[in-house]
Ligand SMILES: Nc1nc2c(ncn2[C@@H]2O[C@H](COP(=O)(O)OP(=O)(O)OP(=O)(O)O)[C@@H](O)[C@H]2O)c(=O)[nH]1
């Protein structure tokens with residue numbers, strides 16, 4: 001059964017100067033002919049009057065392009081209409097397209113889903129494309145662009161090829177040796193081969209998760225009441241995100257404020273001042289939430305006494321209220337949120353620390369789904385190294401390959417496709 005031909009506005013919301021309507025599927029050529037009169041030369045933009053296929057009234061004057069498959073964005077025949085970006089123009093052209101046999105409006109992400117189904121891109125690349133569309137910071141953009149270009153997929157392919165070599169070694173052992181007499185030297189060679197592979201996977205698993213880059217690093221501002229936490233938050237995010245008063249115990253709820261500084265996305269979190277003897281039930285709940293936030297923090301900005309510091313691997317110890325004459329031995333940073341003194345220095349310390357906590361540039365960034373599969377891959381490799389029976393080793397290597405194939409979507413991914421492609425906008 002041949003698929004429907006789909007169409008959608010692929011540029012931004014109307015009204016705009018120009019709207020790009022994309023068409024993909026087996027009837028693309030017929031649809032373009034019906035509206036523009038004839039098929040232009042492939043991949044050449046030409047100006048045409050678009051006419052309604054039934055009554056021939058003029059819909060718009062547009063640049064049209066014809067992309068015969070399979071070397072197209074979706075792997076199918078495609079066409080583009082660069083129309084005027086008015087709402088009525090889009091409605092009229094869409095209605096004309098919808099009247100053509102076999103053509104219907106696209107669902108969210110359907111173009112990309114077809115690209116995946118037709119092997120134009122793999123699943124990891126489609127995930128990266130979704131990240132690229134969502135990217136708001138320079139670092140997110142760069143990482144997503146590299147990954148959409150195959151950075152992660154190339155790493156998987158390298159591991160996959162080596163795994164296949166390992167499987168070939170196992171097969172030859174099974175073919176050429178007596179069952180009880182596996183050649184010790186080849187078994188040792190195989191084990192070394194697998195352990196090298198496993199240690200590369202462990203290195204990848206040790207890199208910071210991609211979510212930190214996409215969602216923003218969680219920076220928690222903590223310390224005793226009235227330390228100036230909310231004032232510092234407001235200074236860092238440059239708006240009055242939290243209430244400031246001279247009353248100890250002002251902040252109770254967790255206050256989150258996303259912000260980009262030096263091209264890195266953060267979620268700053270202001271918390272209730274920590275003290276042990278709060279008689280106020282609401283404040284006590286706030287303190288509890290503050291403690292939970294500290295556990296989840298990627299970075300802590302600590303405004304309390306040095307001896308009271310929470311145990312956290314990424315903590316910046318701040319001497320606050322510098323304008324009042326800070327005296328905090330060994331502080332990393334001396335800041336007055338009131339006057340702004342030291343805030344630039346704090347931000348540059350934060351940037352340096354953040355860089356160590358984000359996935360390194362020019363290397364694949366692994367999201368939660370992919371990390372889960374990498375772990376399954378590493379575990380199968382671990383079991384394969386312990387296996388005495390070559391039949392068992394061969395089976396573990398097959399399971400290892402299955403995990404890799406799920407990362408790029410070669411197999412067993414039906415359940416996550418709707419989730420992924422549903423995140424795309426219509427027209428992508
Ligand atoms: N002089 C001076 N005063 C400050 C500074 N930062 C905060 N303050 C004052 O200190 C008081 C408490 O500030 P907040 O920002 O509410 O302190 P907090 O740590 O959020 O307090 P709680 O939410 O109650 O835990 C307010 O009166 C602020 O104006 C500073 O850098 N210099």
Ligand SMILES: [K+]
Pocket residue numbers: 225226244245246247248249250251
């Ligand atoms: K306060």
Ligand SMILES: [Mg+2]
Pocket residue numbers: 229230231242243244250251270271273
């Ligand atoms: Mg506060």
